[in-house]
């Protein structure tokens with residue numbers, strides 16, 4: 001850790017790098033002729049392939065395909081409705097006067113206003129098919145397996161998801177490292193897709209997690225991703241349909257000799273006869289020591305205010321006795337705020353290296369609705385107001401992921417000593433919030449309850465995870 005102030009560091013369910021599959025190719029839209037409106041083969045197919053194709057294909061994450069004229073024209077109304085509402089493709093960040101990050105995002109598959117207009121015009125025209133013989137070229141679907149993987153780690157014994165409640169199993173995988181390596185990419189290879197909900201990968205730098213493993217080859221590891229071994233380092237998170245996570249060739253995440261990789265799998269309940277699961281992980285190592293290290297840092301989930309003003313900030317429902325993380329039942333628009341000042345030195349007292357921010361991820365539970373991360377820059381800062389890193393105004397627990405800036409290293413946002421990182425979270429703890437309804441349903445409750453900081457279904461969090469990059473010294 002460059003600097004670590006997360007009170008609940010162990011509870012970081014950092015849903016990092018869960019990158020739902022999407023293609024990187026740039027918008028390609030054939031020019032419309034003045035006399036003819038958009039057609040499926042000339043205009044709509046390439047757009048759907050680019051922005052929807054990674055999930056809406058046979059065997060994909062989405063429940064139906066959108067890769068033929070028949071499927072797309074039959075669902076034209078739903079396509080227009082979902083894209084105009086902004087629910088499809090799933091994408092969390094928004095840029096507005098509240099937040100204008102310096103850079104765009106990698107893998108941004110959102111539709112432009114022109115593209116939305118095109119879909120609507122096609123639907124309104126009666127979904128003309130156009131000429132299949134002169135169909136526009138479609139972007140290639142992305143590779144789901146990690147290019148140039150160095151190793152594939154798989155548990156020795158398969159796990160059979162149990163009937164009853166969901167389970168969290170941790171597999172301690174031997175990385176076989178006799179010397180330090182640097183992880184430059186990973187991909188999860190799901191086994192039994194019917195039961196695997198998501199996967200969190202954590203480096204266990206001392207290998208201590210082996211002691212937790214029982215005769216099944218794994219151990220129960222709770223709902224919050226609790227890691228009871230020293231110095232857990234979250235590598236990333238994978239959701240079904242996620243593309244491989246890849247860093248630039250000169251960046252790696254350090255895994256010392258003897259490290260193990262702890263693969264935490266959230267299993268759906270297996271039902272009476274679930275097939276065994278053998279989910280594995282592909283890893284790619286850098287060739288030798290990389291120039292830069294990636295270090296994910298969690299900021300937030302503070303329980304109190306620190307002497308220097310950092311930590312949990314005073315909120316709307318606080319008493320004279322100080323700040324408290326408390327989201328009252330039946331209140332919409334409640335906010336909590338977390339602040340962390342970048343220190344002058346690292347944990348070891350040495351001056352901080354040059355720190356750059358590769359991107360950002362938000363994390364809240366089911367009551368949260370909006371999360372914003374900004375940096376109040378220490379002087380000299382020539383910008384106007386704070387620098388915004390991320391804003392997710394329609395937080396969705398189901399679609400959380402890390403957003404990475406589409407920018408070269410030298411122009412990524414920097415963090416300097418005495419910069420104040422501010423994370424502001426808003427909550428809707430009323431029945432108008434469908435996620436609250438879902439959580440109450442899961443717990444057999446009928447009306448909202450007061451919510452505090454914690455790991456349970458109806459506890460909340462306010463956390464930003466910043467994948468930082470520092471020179472490897």
Ligand code: HEC
Pocket residue numbers: 020021022048051052053054055056061062063066075078079082083087088089090111241
């Ligand atoms: C990252 C995967 C992913 C991408 C990309 C994606 N979808 Fe979906 N889509 C889903 C899933 C999963 C569902 C099932 C409902 C849900 O979970 O929200 C869905 C549901 C839908 C629905 C059903 C109604 C609704 O709103 O839930 C429509 C229509 C739809 N998608 C259209 C699209 C279109 C059009 C695109 C591209 C412009 C697109 N989707 C891109 C995963 C995706």
